[in-house]
Amino acid sequence: MEEYWKTISNEFWEVWNFPNCIGALDGKHVVIEAPPNSCSFYFNYKKTFSIVLMALVDARYKFIAVDIGAYGKSNDGGIFSSSKMGKAFKKNKFNIPNGRALPETMRNERKIRRSEGKPYVTKKNVMVERKKEPKEEISCKYTCSKCDLLSAEVAAKPRDKHTKNMLELHHKKAEKARQQMKQDTALSQLPTSDICMFSMDLEQVLSLPSLTHSQMFYLRQLSCYNLGVHFGDSNRGHMFLWHEGMSGRGGNEITSCVFEALNSNPTVKRKLTIWSDNCVGQNKNKMLLFLWIYLTLTDKFDEINHKYLVSGHSFLSCDRDFAQIEKRKRVEKCEVPMDLVKLIVHATPNNPFIVTLLEPNNFYDFKKAADMYLNTGKLQISKCS
């Protein structure tokens, strides 16, 4: 029996390039007429009545095991764990082989332990039980092109101290910026604080209508843009939405949104700190610089600091907000921009985002003003860090 699973696993690798897989499992709802007096037992999420055919197949679609007859209301996980098939797997009655290293990673293989009949392997590059990691740490996992290039050089020349130091310095710089952002957020939250702080970023383009039929694949969709502004003091996300029919998504639009964000959230604090990524077109340009100068000249703030995270390591609070929106977007379909507004408002019920659907007159020509009053050529804004 053990050899049988190994053969299947080898086939999955050969045919599908998927390692250490001994079968593909899924449930199929077979529509039936509701039996008399069966309440909602057979009523499924597709709003029909059904029984479930759950099947485990090998790499060539051949059935290995099936379970037929579960109620349509049940989910796949529940059906599997209460089925004879699932119970037999749990008790390891099928002689499942021990866990083994992923292909090309045999060198580091260490001990393999068995837990509740399921193979888990205690090493980094083998599938292991996933543990939830604190959300704050997400950014540490990301690498940028510089990280990858330097890591490759260190691997190729392990004795080259210079490259090693460069990589270390780069990581330290990224980490330091991240810590400083955390510190700024904490500072702004102090009751006596005189600092207003926010981070901002543009979400990836949201295309409308979000229909899934195949023709949509080839049709031109309406691009909607969403600038997230996450205020550190209130820990609240503000979203500014507009679509391509109103304006583009360059420095002018970003600056206009920030202007709107500050106008709609007036503060008595005298200092302003902004954190963003290094995108030159959006955040690192003379339009924003002009706005900062304008805000100090009009006595809105005494001091403004715009700080940038290290490129490729710019995980901001807005990104966490966007992840919530993306999650909601997977289950809710939007057709017009107003649907997006509703979706974003409902994305986080506990701490709802404040959404503003911008009007064409919310956009100002900051570029023209900056060109008239600022000569930033010598400053080389895009290159500063």
Ligand SMILES: [Zn+2]
């Ligand atoms: Zn990096």
